Amino acid sequence: MPDQQQRADARRNYARILAVAEAEVAAHGSAASLEQIARTARVGSATVRRHFPTRRALLEAVSHERVEVLRIRAGELAGATDGRAALLEWLGDVVTYCVEARGLAAALSYDLEPDSLHENSCAATIHEAGDPLLQRAIRDGAVAPDTTITELITLIIGITLATESLSDPAGRAHRLFRLAITGLSPRR
Structure with missing residues (x-):
């Protein structure tokens, strides 16, 4: 007993x-x-x-539920008719969650080496959830074929970490993300 x-x-x-x-x-x-x-x-x-x-183990445990929501959301978007729009919507959700859940960006951060994913369950889950959306957008010709989900998540992590202590971190993070996606060209 x-x-x-x-x-x-x-x-x-x-x-x-x-x-x-x-x-x-x-x-x-x-x-x-x-x-x-x-x-x-x-x-x-x-x-x-x-x-x-480790601190990473703690951050992963804290972030587990939010990461699971993102995984489910990716599955919901997989059937959308516009692959690029579905990918961008999901990536926007990742930005939102990273801003709202301080620490999620740190929990998702990992090296660009594929083997490091196995050491980080949050990153691995996000990678597995988002990659099918990216691959579909690539097949549709809507995203450059050499783009990786690791690069997109790394971009989001960088944006989130850079804006988390600013006033209106969510607005700033989303603006920077849109800028990264659309580039510097003026809208026509």
């Missing part, structure tokens, strides 16, 4: 730490203090580190 009690305590600690971490990351982004999370959750720093051995 003591073993079952320990597991139940560990599950409660995990849930409490995760709830506190979500609030801290929302308030302070990826720089949220692990020590403050431990204090607020009323557990020791070692308990936090046992559940989340």
